[in-house]
Amino acid sequence: MSEQSSSNDHNQKxxxxxxxxxxxxxxxxxxxxxxxxxxxxxxxxSGASRELAIDLYQDAVLIYWQKIQKGEENEIQSPGSxxxxxxxxxxxNQYRKNAPYAVESLDGIEEGVESQVYEYFDRQSKRDVFDxxxxxxxxxxxxxxxxxxxxxxxxxxxxxxxxxxxxxxxKERYRxxxxxxxxxxxxxxxxxxxxxxxxx
Amino acid sequence: xxxxxxxxxxxxxxLSPDEQKAWSRRLAEDxxxxxxxNELKVIYxxxxxxxxxxxxxxxxxxxxxSAHRVDTRLYKNRWVWLGLVGVFxxxxxxxxxxxxxxxxxxxxxxxxxxxxLSGITRSVDVHxxxxxxxxxxxxxxxxxxxxxxxxxxxxxQDKNFNTAHSLYLDxxxxxxxxxxxxxxxxxxxxxxxxxxxTRSHAHWTYxxxxxxxDELDLAVDQLxxxxxxxxxxxxxxxxxxxxxxxx
Numbered sequence: 218m219s220e221q222s223s224s225n226d227h228n229q230k231x232x233x234x235x236x237x238x239x240x241x242x243x244x245x246x247x248x249x250x251x252x253x254x255x256x257x258x259x260x261x262x263s264g265a266s267r268e269l270a271i272d273l274y275q276d277a278v279l280i281y282w283q284k285i286q287k288g289e290e291n292e293i294q295s296p297g298s299x300x301x302x303x304x305x306x307x308x309x310n311q312y313r314k315n316a317p318y319a320v321e322s323l324d325g326i327e328e329g330v331e332s333q334v335y336e337y338f339d340r341q342s343k344r345d346v347f348d349x350x351x352x353x354x355x356x357x358x359x360x361x362x363x364x365x366x367x368x369x370x371x372x373x374x375x376x377x378x379x380x381x382x383x384x385x386x387x388k389e390r391y392r393x394x395x396x397x398x399x400x401x402x403x404x405x406x407x408x409x410x411x412x413x414x415x416x417x
Numbered sequence: 418x419x420x421x422x423x424x425x426x427x428x429x430x431x432l433s434p435d436e437q438k439a440w441s442r443r444l445a446e447d448x449x450x451x452x453x454x455n456e457l458k459v460i461y462x463x464x465x466x467x468x469x470x471x472x473x474x475x476x477x478x479x480x481x482x483s484a485h486r487v488d489t490r491l492y493k494n495r496w497v498w499l500g501l502v503g504v505f506x507x508x509x510x511x512x513x514x515x516x517x518x519x520x521x522x523x524x525x526x527x528x529x530x531x532x533x534l535s536g537i538t539r540s541v542d543v544h545x546x547x548x549x550x551x552x553x554x555x556x557x558x559x560x561x562x563x564x565x566x567x568x569x570x571x572x573x574q575d576k577n578f579n580t581a582h583s584l585y586l587d588x589x590x591x592x593x594x595x596x597x598x599x600x601x602x603x604x605x606x607x608x609x610x611x612x613x614x615t616r617s618h619a620h621w622t623y624x625x626x627x628x629x630x631d632e633l634d635l636a637v638d639q640l641x642x643x644x645x646x647x648x649x650x651x652x653x654x655x656x657x658x659x660x661x662x663x664x
Contacts, residue, residue: 240472240475243476244475244479247476250483271480275473275476275477275480276473278476279469279473282472286429286431287429287430287431288431340462340465340466340469341466341469343462343466344466346459347459347462347463348463350459351463351464351467359464362460363464363468365425365461365464366461366465367468368429371422387422390425394457394460397460398453398457398460401456411456411459
């Protein structure tokens with residue numbers, strides 16, 4: 218019992234350290250006051266309120282982070298410009314898409330920004346479905362799948378979850394996902410909502 | 418279900434373009450796998466969304482902390498600025514105390530009187546003495562007794578001493594008191610306390626007033642004196658006047 222407790226402590230410590238790695242990039246980006254100030258000022262000059270400009274900057278940081286998680290950092294020539302492009306595109310497409318001069322103002326935005334922004338806001342629009350899916354998941358599985366979604370590799374997730382024996386993590390991941398799928402299929406309403414909203 | 422790691426990389430969008438193509442082909446061919454992938458994509462995206470939501474909430478918290486820090490800094494800066502303003506006001510006060518006009522220079526009265534007949538432009542200083550102020554007020558009020566009294570009381574060190582005498586002559590002319598103007602001009606011509614210019618002005622006025630009182634011979638004598646004087650500013654005028662009298 219005591220051995221198990223010690224192992225959990227170790228895992229928790231490891232988890233904290235590892236989680237910090239996933240969040241470190243976001244915090245670093247967000248706390249770049251110079252970059253944030255420049256982007257927020259630009260959005261405010263374009264007509265956004267200060268609150269909305271900050272909100273968009275936060276979205277831009279998360280979109281940028283997703284890009285990094287996908288291993289596409291090599292496609293980014295300048296992180297500052299890329300982030301600037303995301304914020305600018307998000308502003309014009311989410312709030313000013315009907316403005317007649319919106320397209321003209323989007324010159325110089327790096328390639329790939331558009332799809333990233335659409336993907337992010339598409340995900341945000343499915344909040345209700347995601348919340349229902351997340352409610353189906355137990356803590357243990359949630360822990361492991363969340364780490365996976367944050368972009369940690371198998372070795373890191375194994376340390377976080379304590380599933381360090383070869384093959385155990387894969388099996389556990391499989392079991393978790395199967396269990397969730399089973400629960401989704403048991404909930405006809407949720408299954409219908411997923412199919413109608415996500416795959417139309 | 419697939420336990421292959423590349424399947425999870427596919428869900429995370431972390432496959433290379435070639436791997437992505439291969440998986441897309443497999444999904445297109447296998448409807449069961451496609452359905453499974455779609456459902457798993459929803460689950461995966463739910464976690465991505467959850468993490469994004471958590472991080473956004475954390476960013477909002479950082480923002481609040483940062484705003485608080487900025488406020489604190491502004492609060493401190495406000496006192497710095499207030500202090501600077503206080504120092505500036507203090508410096509300005511000291512500067513004013515050191516450089517303020519002395520009692521003698523302080524403007525006490527504003528007097529304005531412009532003679533219209535003499536043709537000589539004079540300005541009346543706004544910083545005037547009490548005696549000169551009374552002189553100007555009496556002049557405007559046409560109170561000759563008060564004018565004479567005030568004129569007698571203007572100190573010869575007063576910067577408007579000479580101006581007042583010239584103005585008095587102009588006032589007499591303006592009011593067509595030609596005899597008085599003649600006598601007064603004659604008296605001023607010999608007054609050593611007046612400066613050269615004012616005495617010249619008195620000479621010129623005296624000559625004009627002799628003419629005004631039909632004392633032409635005396636007037637011509639006076640005009641000749643003025644015309645021959647190298648000092649008088651009225652020499653040219655006197656020469657011209659003499660020429661027209663001869664005609």
